[in-house]
Amino acid sequence: SKTRNQFTSKVNDLVARFRVIDEEFFEELEELLLQADVGFETVMELIDQLKLEVKRKNMKDTAGIQSVISEKLVEIYEAGEKMDSKLNIQADGLTVILMVGVNGVGKTTTIGKLSARLMAEGKTVMLAAGDTFRAGAIEQLVVWGERAGVEVIRQSEGSDPAAVMYDAIRAAKNRHVDVLICDTAGRLQNKVNLMKELEKVHRIISNEVEGAPHEVLLALDATTGQNALVQAQTFKEATNVTGIVLTKLDGTAKGGIVLAIRNKLKIPVKFVGLGEGMDDLQPFDPEKYVYGLFAD
Amino acid sequence: MAFEGLAQRLQGTLQKITGKGKISEADVKEMMREVRFALIEADVNLKVVKTFVKTVSERAIGQDVMKSLTPGQQVVKIVKDELTNLMGGEQNPIQFSRKSPTVIMMVGLQGAGKTTSSGKLATVLRKRHNKNPLLVAADVYRPAAIQQLETLGKQLTVPVFSLGTDISPVEIVRQALEKAEKEHHDVVLIDTAGRLHIDEVLMQELKDIRELATPEEVFLVVDAMTGQDAVNVAQNFDDAVGITGVILTKLDGDTRGGAALSIRTVTEKPIKFVGMGEKMDALEPFHPERMASRILGMGDVMSLIEKA
Numbered sequence: 271s272k273t274r275n276q277f278t279s280k281v282n283d284l285v286a287r288f289r290v291i292d293e294e295f296f297e298e299l300e301e302l303l304l305q306a307d308v309g310f311e312t313v314m315e316l317i318d319q320l321k322l323e324v325k326r327k328n329m330k331d332t333a334g335i336q337s338v339i340s341e342k343l344v345e346i347y348e349a350g351e352k353m354d355s356k357l358n359i360q361a362d363g364l365t366v367i368l369m370v371g372v373n374g375v376g377k378t379t380t381i382g383k384l385s386a387r388l389m390a391e392g393k394t395v396m397l398a399a400g401d402t403f404r405a406g407a408i409e410q411l412v413v414w415g416e417r418a419g420v421e422v423i424r425q426s427e428g429s430d431p432a433a434v435m436y437d438a439i440r441a442a443k444n445r446h447v448d449v450l451i452c453d454t455a456g457r458l459q460n461k462v463n464l465m466k467e468l469e470k471v472h473r474i475i476s477n478e479v480e481g482a483p484h485e486v487l488l489a490l491d492a493t494t495g496q497n498a499l500v501q502a503q504t505f506k507e508a509t510n511v512t513g514i515v516l517t518k519l520d521g522t523a524k525g526g527i528v529l530a531i532r533n534k535l536k537i538p539v540k541f542v543g544l545g546e547g548m549d550d551l552q553p554f555d556p557e558k559y560v561y562g563l564f565a566d
Numbered sequence: 567m568a569f570e571g572l573a574q575r576l577q578g579t580l581q582k583i584t585g586k587g588k589i590s591e592a593d594v595k596e597m598m599r600e601v602r603f604a605l606i607e608a609d610v611n612l613k614v615v616k617t618f619v620k621t622v623s624e625r626a627i628g629q630d631v632m633k634s635l636t637p638g639q640q641v642v643k644i645v646k647d648e649l650t651n652l653m654g655g656e657q658n659p660i661q662f663s664r665k666s667p668t669v670i671m672m673v674g675l676q677g678a679g680k681t682t683s684s685g686k687l688a689t690v691l692r693k694r695h696n697k698n699p700l701l702v703a704a705d706v707y708r709p710a711a712i713q714q715l716e717t718l719g720k721q722l723t724v725p726v727f728s729l730g731t732d733i734s735p736v737e738i739v740r741q742a743l744e745k746a747e748k749e750h751h752d753v754v755l756i757d758t759a760g761r762l763h764i765d766e767v768l769m770q771e772l773k774d775i776r777e778l779a780t781p782e783e784v785f786l787v788v789d790a791m792t793g794q795d796a797v798n799v800a801q802n803f804d805d806a807v808g809i810t811g812v813i814l815t816k817l818d819g820d821t822r823g824g825a826a827l828s829i830r831t832v833t834e835k836p837i838k839f840v841g842m843g844e845k846m847d848a849l850e851p852f853h854p855e856r857m858a859s860r861i862l863g864m865g866d867v868m869s870l871i872e873k874a
């Protein structure tokens with residue numbers, strides 16, 4: 271249902287109920303957006319801009335308001351500058367992708383899906399089992415490695431994640447793989463020591479490979495509310511996040527906070543996760559996403 | 567970028583009021599707008615916010631605040647009291663069945679913290695209730711879910727029952743119950759796979775397990791960072807399997823945790839425990855009053871006092 275290229279019932283309902291654009295119409299629109307976790311500031315900004323546009327175009331009734339809403343939402347998302355949602359994959363040599371995020375958001379699963387995707391594009395891929403902390407984390411990544419048909423570099427549970435990265439980079443260079451994807455343990459952004467550890471992992475990677483990590487992907491769970499903004503900000507400070515993977519968008523949550531994240535922190539969403547299977551990862555399409563905000 | 571708490575939010579309105587002596591109904595209305603802002607920013611569901619603000623507003627206009635010399639503090643107090651009330655009384659212990667074994671089922675969305683909380687609960691059961699629990703690995707879908715539970719079981723020296731992934735979760739539970747009977751486990755703790763509340767097939771699976779195992783407790787495990795969708799999730803799980811309580815995880819983060827209020831309001835089921843970390847001892851009883859302060863951004867003062 272996320273792929274329908276028009277507003278689904280919620281906005282259409284609204285338009286059907288309100289023939290004329292009035293204050294109450296805007297109030298109900300505001301509520302729809304708040305319920306999609308878009309957050310107050312962004313919603314207010316949107317409503318203000320919509321009101322201006324409606325005035326400028328001298329629109330009286332709600333016919334045709336849908337496209338104006340979606341345009342404005344995309345405009346807010348893009349904040350005046352288009353950003354590429356393609357992955358920064360090096361033409362020659364090793365590309366390193368670092369996956370980060372809070373606990374349970376879908377980092378490891380996304381790595382599995384991403385491996386399959388890159389393999390399908392003809393790349394060779396290797397994985398680094400950098401979550402040496404959580405019970406069963408290494409085994410989980412190994413299963414994904416088997417599914418996607420890629421090698422997983424691992425050490426035992428409890429070992430230093432920076433050392434795992436070091437090993438993995440060595441192995442990736444030796445075997446001339448195109449892309450090394452590094453898993454990390456989930457950590458809440460307010461855990462100072464764990465964020466320091468992540469900075470260290472990031473540093474090892476930068477020291478070992480010129481220009482690496484080429485991508486730092488932050489996994490965000492679409493079910494998360496306003497805290498996602500703090501997550502993005504803190505992880506950006508620690509690891510210079512280059513893109514977001516918005517996971518679990520196959521549920522009923524919309525993850526509307528990514529609009530604010532992109533607008534304020536300039537971090538684009540690169541992929542969306544739409545399930546637990548290997549193929550459930552799609553490139554992010556702002557327009558489609560914005561339509562989906564109003565889906566049931 | 568941390569959000570302002572309710573107290574700060576009310577500052578602006580209050581400054582306008584000081585010197586005026588008495589406050590008007592319009593002033594109360596303005597304060598209620600701030601209350602609404604604060605709650606929505608704390609991720610309380612919009613519909614829940616609406617009803618809540620209405621209640622508080624009625625109380626405020628009817629006496630309490632308008633006559634007060636410190637209207638701001640009064641509003642904060644009313645809001646906090648109402649919130650605390652809504653969140654339920656103190657302490658909701660685990661219910662044990664009269665006939666052994668007591669069956670406890672863990673359900674929830676993907677990644678919420680079911681498996682981790684299962685391990686933590688096993689610890690609580692053994693240490694605080696002197697029980698001999700059996701953990702059951704009924705997640706046959708997530709890669710290495712069984713290994714995860716087995717690793718935790720080994721750490722805790724709590725036995726884990728598993729039959730691999732080529733068998734239905736219902737059958738796993740059936741055999742686990744037999745084993746529990748034979749080996750005199752007085753609690754059976756079932757870790758189920760994460761699933762979407764709209765996934766009919768998998769929700770049916772939970773119903774089947776429930777029917778077979780007749781659990782005394784069905785805990786909905788919810789991530790404290792959950793946003794507006796918390797109500798849908800809680801409502802659907804409750805409708806499908808009839809939850810008896812909630813475990814709110816990852817509360818060691820810096821989220822306000824408004825989902826707690828949403829869930830409590832729609833299900834009217836108590837939040838029994840909170841997860842305060844990844845380690846196996848990080849499960850604590852729920853304190854409504856602390857949660858109310860937290861949602862309002864008044865700092866987790868009580869917890870700090872207790873820790874000191």
Ligand SMILES: Nc1nc2c(ncn2[C@@H]2O[C@H](COP(=O)(O)OP(=O)(O)OP(=O)(O)O)[C@@H](O)[C@H]2O)c(=O)[nH]1
Binds near residue numbers: 379521762
């Ligand atoms: N429905 C759905 N489930 C997902 C998606 N992505 C991941 N999951 C599930 O979410 C749960 C957690 O995923 P993981 O990949 O283990 O998350 P993680 O961030 O690596 O977790 P930690 O390493 O414990 O911090 C698993 O049950 C996944 O199958 C998605 O896009 N949709």
Ligand SMILES: Nc1nc2c(ncn2[C@@H]2O[C@H](COP(=O)(O)OP(=O)(O)OP(=O)(O)O)[C@@H](O)[C@H]2O)c(=O)[nH]1
Binds near residue numbers: 705
């Ligand atoms: N910081 C913190 N992390 C937690 C807490 N509870 C669980 N986690 C972490 O959250 C992640 C997901 O926990 P799991 O127990 O695997 O979640 P689950 O619900 O079993 O996940 P699925 O089986 O995939 O649906 C892991 O990284 C846990 O360590 C908590 O209270 N605090």
Ligand SMILES: [Mg+2]
Binds near residue numbers: 379401407454
């Ligand atoms: Mg992981």
Ligand SMILES: [Mg+2]
Binds near residue numbers: 682758
């Ligand atoms: Mg689990």
